[in-house]
Amino acid sequence: MPKNSVLSSETELQDGIYELTSRAAAPVSARTDEADAKSTKTMATVGGAAPLLGTSKAASASDGPVQAGNLEDHYPEGGIRAWLVVLGCWLALFTSLGFMHILATFQAYLSPAQQIQLRPGPVAGAIFGYASLSLLLGIYVGPLFDKYGPRWLILAGTVCSVASLLFVSIGTEDWQLFVALGILSSLGSAFLFTPAIAAVGHFFKDRRGFATGVATTACSASAVVFPFILQALFVRVGWAWAMRALALICFAITVAANFLIRARLPAARDANPHPHGRVFRTKGFAATVLAVVLAQFASFLPLSYMSSYALSKGFSEADSFNTVAILNASSLVGRVVGGWSADKIGPFNVSAMLSAIAALACFGIWLPAGGTKAGITIFAVIFGCASGSSVSLVPVSVGRLCKTQEYGRYYGACYTVASLVSLFAIPAAEGVLREDLGSYWALIVVTGMFYVAAAATFVATKLTVTGWRIWAAF
Structure with a gap:
């Protein structure tokens, strides 16, 4: 039984599965598929669970050097570097998920009474385009993260997110709004969301649930903060400068996320960057x-x-x-x-x-x-x-x-x-x-x-x- 992986009140069952007899248990371990089982004899994992090795304990909080072959077996489970990644994930999610609340506020703000040529109907179309494309792109962004890591994806998300708001600030026609919000913002959200979440999994196994839960509190925070900021800016500076101010805020947040988010495991260079059934x-x-x-x-x-x-x-x-x-x-x-x-x-x-x-x-x-x-x-x-x-x-x-x-x-x-x-x-x-x-x-x-x-x-x-x-x- 792996050290520190289960409590003394647990019973080990077949195939590395642990049964709860009191208050907690280690993650279940099982084979993911036949191909992985044949090629990796020492591992019988279900996802982020530690391989069933005699020495499968988490790495120390200091995140000291670990042999490349055992990186999958050792997780920092904390420490400054790991929690900075969680903070970076929080910032990235705050921006990417906040865009949905931004778009909803746009729809409430735009009306025929506004002195611009944008109408609520096309805004609704931009919202649907944003939601559809940002979600659809997730199936491509995931494999790209596995192959290349998060750095360039997060950077691309930063550029697209900020550029979309700047383009909205100077747009005067419906098609410009759709391109900026329906396409650029969806690209930005897709490039920020999946890599940020996946990066947390590189640093946590036994505490992955708690770390991910902390990071995803950004969803609730963005639902409150972004509409409040926009409502105040619309009244004080108007549409165009509100967009520019918001672009500056998103730029500062996502730049910080770029410096904080990183992958711990080496990128799988031989991985297929395309989705696979x-x-x-x-x-x-x-x-x-x-x-x-x-x-x-x-x-x-x-x-x-x-x-x-x-x-x-x-x-x-x-x-x-x-x-x-x-x-x-x-x-x-x-x-x-x-x-x-x-x-x-x-x-x-x-x-x-x-x-x-x-x-x-x-x-x-x-x-x-x-x-x-x-x-x-x-x-x-x-x-x-x-x-x-x-x-x-x-x-x-x-x-x-x-x-x-x-x-x-x-x-x-x-x-x-x-x-x-x-x-x-x-x-x-x-x-x-x-x-x-x-x-x-x-x-x-x-x-x-x-x-x-x-x-x-x-x-x-x-x-x-x-x-x-x-x-x-x-």
Whole structure:
């Protein structure tokens, strides 16, 4: 049994799987596929888990030199260098994910009354173009990260993100807005998001969930900060200079990310920079993607309609805003706590439990008591904590199914498929609302059922990889 990898109260089972008998266990280890098993006899890993070697302990916090052949076996698990990478990831995510909130604010700001030739309709088209292209590019950016590392990708993301805002500041026609926001900004977000997340996995294995959870709190922060900054700038300096000021802010943030984000493992120079369908043949990966799709689809609905739901129940605009703010603040806590818990009992176990909790919150609180102030507040807190991990636990779960040097390829494929499917969440929800004549009863039921399906799929995926080991940490 690897030193420091499991607690004394755990029982070792076959194939390197550890069963929980008290409070925590090491990550499950299993074979990713037959080809990897034959070529790497000393390893039987599920993603970022340590190989089953007699000396597979994490590297010291000082991150001292490690032989090249054993880099996959030793992780800093902390120290200044590792946490600076987490900080760089936070900054990159703050900018890349913040662009979605920027675009939403654009749509609210632009109207026929504004003294520019841009209209809300084309802005909506730019938002859809941004969402579609930035998600689709993830399946290419992941393999590029594995082959070349994060440096040039993060730099390209910086250039595209800043340039898009500068072009918007001088644009006066709809097509210019679409090119700047729908194309340039999507390229910037794609080049920033996946490499930043994947780089964290190079420095953490046993604490990967917590580190990723801390980094993804940038999602909640950007949802608050960017709209607030833009609203203030629009009033004081107008559209053009607001864009230039925002470009300067993004430039400062992403330049810092360029200096902080780095890969620890050597780039796989012989890796194919193009997507490959073989990742979906890896044991448990396709089921993991399905589980992530179900969970993300379900999380999109309350996040998108919580404000309008509150207004439909007679709450004031202030109460509606506060409910959304409570949900976002709770999701920040959920990302950190969910990531920490995943390090203890496994990301699939945590994802299944949180999906079940979200389903119970929908059926037990939102459906019967959502029309009361106390009910909707309690639901926002519980649902925010449960759904907040939907971003932070995806890379940790995927990391259990592949080697770290293929982390970008697997994560990019999973995130791309899951996010593209999630684009249909809003149109589907609109259809449900129309059929239900504006009532939210059916929408709440659909959300709860998707979470039930997600919880069941996470459990099924775990059992597919570990066998019938109910208490295995996975």
